[in-house]
Amino acid sequence: VDKIAPKLNGNKEGTFAYTTVKDRWPKIVTKLVDLLKTGIKDIVTDIGEEADGDVRSILEVLSKLRYLIMTDKPLENLIDNADDAMMWNGMLQELREHDMQLEQETVTWYRADWLFVECYLYRYIYSAVYSTVKMREFDYFQTNKRDSFTDHIGQIEESCAYLLPIIAEDAPVHETFGLATMIKMSLWGNRADMSLTGGDNLTLEQSSMNASAQRDKFILVDNIHELTARVLFPLLKRRGEQPANRRIDIVLDNAGVELVGDLLLAEYFISMGFADQVHLHGKSFPWFVSDVTRGDFNWTLEQLQINGESCSKIAERLKQRIADGQIIFENHRFWTYPHAYCDMKTVCPDLYEELQTSSLAIFKGDLNYRKLVGDRDWDLDTSFNTALRGFEPCPVFALRTLKAETVAGLGKEVINELIRQYDEDNSWMTSGEYAVCQLGGAAPP
Ligand code: F6P
Ligand code: MG
Numbered sequence: 001v002d003k004i005a006p007k008l009n010g011n012k013e014g015t016f017a018y019t020t021v022k023d024r025w026p027k028i029v030t031k032l033v034d035l036l037k038t039g040i041k042d043i044v045t046d047i048g049e050e051a052d053g054d055v056r057s058i059l060e061v062l063s064k065l066r067y068l069i070m071t072d073k074p075l076e077n078l079i080d081n082a083d084d085a086m087m088w089n090g091m092l093q094e095l096r097e098h099d100m101q102l103e104q105e106t107v108t109w110y111r112a113d114w115l116f117v118e119c120y121l122y123r124y125i126y127s128a129v130y131s132t133v134k135m136r137e138f139d140y141f142q143t144n145k146r147d148s149f150t151d152h153i154g155q156i157e158e159s160c161a162y163l164l165p166i167i168a169e170d171a172p173v174h175e176t177f178g179l180a181t182m183i184k185m186s187l188w189g190n191r192a193d194m195s196l197t198g199g200d201n202l203t204l205e206q207s208s209m210n211a212s213a214q215r216d217k218f219i220l221v222d223n224i225h226e227l228t229a230r231v232l233f234p235l236l237k238r239r240g241e242q243p244a245n246r247r248i249d250i251v252l253d254n255a256g257v258e259l260v261g262d263l264l265l266a267e268y269f270i271s272m273g274f275a276d277q278v279h280l281h282g283k284s285f286p287w288f289v290s291d292v293t294r295g296d297f298n299w300t301l302e303q304l305q306i307n308g309e310s311c312s313k314i315a316e317r318l319k320q321r322i323a324d325g326q327i328i329f330e331n332h333r334f335w336t337y338p339h340a341y342c343d344m345k346t347v348c349p350d351l352y353e354e355l356q357t358s359s360l361a362i363f364k365g366d367l368n369y370r371k372l373v374g375d376r377d378w379d380l381d382t383s384f385n386t387a388l389r390g391f392e393p394c395p396v397f398a399l400r401t402l403k404a405e406t407v408a409g410l411g412k413e414v415i416n417e418l419i420r421q422y423d424e425d426n427s428w429m430t431s432g433e434y435a436v437c438q439l440g441g442a443a444p445p
Contacts, residue, residue: 004389005376008114008406016405016430017114021069025121028289029066032125032140033059047134054132061128065121069109075120080127084333088123091116091338115375118288119338126285141286145296148192148256149303156260158209159185160310163264167271167317175236175272180224181209183437186265187219187399188212189258190365191432215435220407220414221384223397223439231360231395231444232274239273248275249358249394251335252282253365255296260304262364263318263327270326271317275359277326284331288367297329340374342389355393361441362397369400369436373408380418384409384440396441405429409438 010021036043036055044051068076075092078085095107095116106112112120130136139145149156165171166178188211216222235246248269250262266278282292301322304315321327334348345352355361363372373387387408388396405426410418422428 005378005382008370008375008377008404009112010110010114010117016426018110020114020118021110025069025118026066029062029069029125033062033066035140035143036062043135043138047138050134054135057132058128058135062125065124065128069121072108072110074105075107075109075112075117078123078127080131082127082130084123084337085127087337088120113375115340115370116338119336122287123336130285139286139293139295141289142295145255145290146299148254148258148290149260149300152192152257152260153307155209155257156304157308157311159260159264160304160308160314162209163268164310164313167267176228176232178268179228179232179272181212182265182268183224183227183399184212184215184219185209186258186261186362186364187401187435187437188215189261190253190399190401190435192254192257218434219437220402220418220434221409221411221436221438224437226439227360227395227397227437230439231397234444235274235359236272245357245359246275247277247279247358249279249281249355249361251361251363251368252280252292253368254290255292255300256290258290258364259292259296259300263300264314265362266327267314267317267321270321277328279328279330279358281335282329282331283336284333285336287336291367294329294331339371340389341371341391342374344391344393352393358394359444360395360397361393362399364399366400366403369398370404370406372396372398373406375404375406377406378408380407380410380415381412382408384438388440392440392442394442395439395444398436398438398440400438401432401435402429403432407436409436409440 008015008017010017012018036059040052040055043055047054067073077089077092092107095112099106109117125140129138129140132138163178163182171177235248238246248266250266252259252262262280266280269275269278280297282294282297284293286293301315301318304311304318306312318327322329332348332351334344334351337347339347344355363369372391373384374389376387378387384398385392407429418428428434
């Protein structure tokens with residue numbers, strides 16, 4: 001019987017989780033406070049007089065929040081009336097009852113499971129905004145996300161220009177031409193996430209075509225070949241079948257350059273005949289600083305339209321796909337829940353059943369990976385499927401750069417090499433330098 005590894009926790013000094021609670025979260029909250037203080041005039045001009053009081057009430061919650069984190073206070077119930085508040089408060093209650101039985105207190109900022117409390121942090125911030133009169137729709141991370149697009153415009157243009165001739169009508173037919181490149185572009189786009197830096201864009205260049213080609217040696221597990229042979233080729237063979245039902249899902253992570261890579265991958269899958277439909281899953285409110293919301297999705301398409309010839313051609317195609325129902329954006333609320341994905345079947349059976357109709361679900365980024373493997377301290381050689389703990393609605397493919405101390409499915413040689421290079425030092429797990437492209441989940445039909 002496989003042992004279940006313990007969950008990561010912010011209480012252990014020296015770990016990245018600990019540094020996150022101690023330094024990264026207060027920094028993220030402080031940045032938000034600064035943003036609201038300096039932006040208050042513009043917000044009032046945009047939204048109207050009431051926004052003044054709204055901003056002040058959000059600021060009050062944020063300074064309280066900083067204090068609650070830094071003094072490791074117990075987690076409070078949410079007091080807004082959004083759809084998911086009951087779920088959160090129910091979970092908090094269960095955790096408290098569990099603590100009572102064990103006569104200990106763990107439902108606090110440092111002591112609760114890291115994944116749970118980090119999701120709670122972003123939900124708590126949203127609660128402050130959701131409870132206002134006029135600012136419910138306000139995206140407080142919007143500037144960061146838009147900057148990530150603008151700062152990478154050179155790379156974005158380059159990526160669009162790469163894809164266009166491959167998907168052109170008269171392109172020579174070569175079924176998997178560009179496939180690995182497109183997948184890796186989408187993968188390395190994940191390095192550009194902003195929550196590591198608390199909202200500062202990382203230095204650029206990391207996902208450009210050239211930079212991406214240089215980074216193969218940092219991919220610790222590369223299952224692109226298995227994905228092609230076992231999932232994508234069989235999908236290609238089923239082209240034209242009725243009912244079509246050749247669907248690929250991409251569970252998105254960050255806006256900006258990463259989202260563009262994912263959109264290009266979606267277009268590639270449809271144009272090359274691997275899928276009839278691609279479902280893109282985003283978040284229903286601002287999440288982990290840079291994650292994609294519907295607003296970011298629409299804004300990105302508009303920006304592509306007005307940024308150079310290759311970008312605007314791609315934008316045209318994408319818009320047509322959306323109009324034809326071939327690319328569909330969804331934002332199920334499970335994606336902003338704190339659960340590991342092995343709990344999806346019981347917590348949100350509707351979403352699980354939906355994914356069961358898919359031929360492949362691609363999970364982007366670090367947080368999705370943490371949820372895939374339950375944010376546990378697995379032995380590095382534990383198989384990916386063991387760590388998924390029964391999450392298998394369809395074949396699952398993770399494209400993730402490592403930014404947290406959890407990973408499974410590494411080979412013996414890779415582990416030995418990491419030990420040789422890093423010894424006891426775990427920094428390779430959190431630097432965003434390394435990546436995995438891992439296939440698991442249900443066996444393809
Ligand atoms: O804070 C936890 C964490 O998983 C980080 O390690 C990472 O910076 C961030 O959240 C999100 O990364 P991603 O956007 O790749 O999910
Ligand atoms: Mg993210």
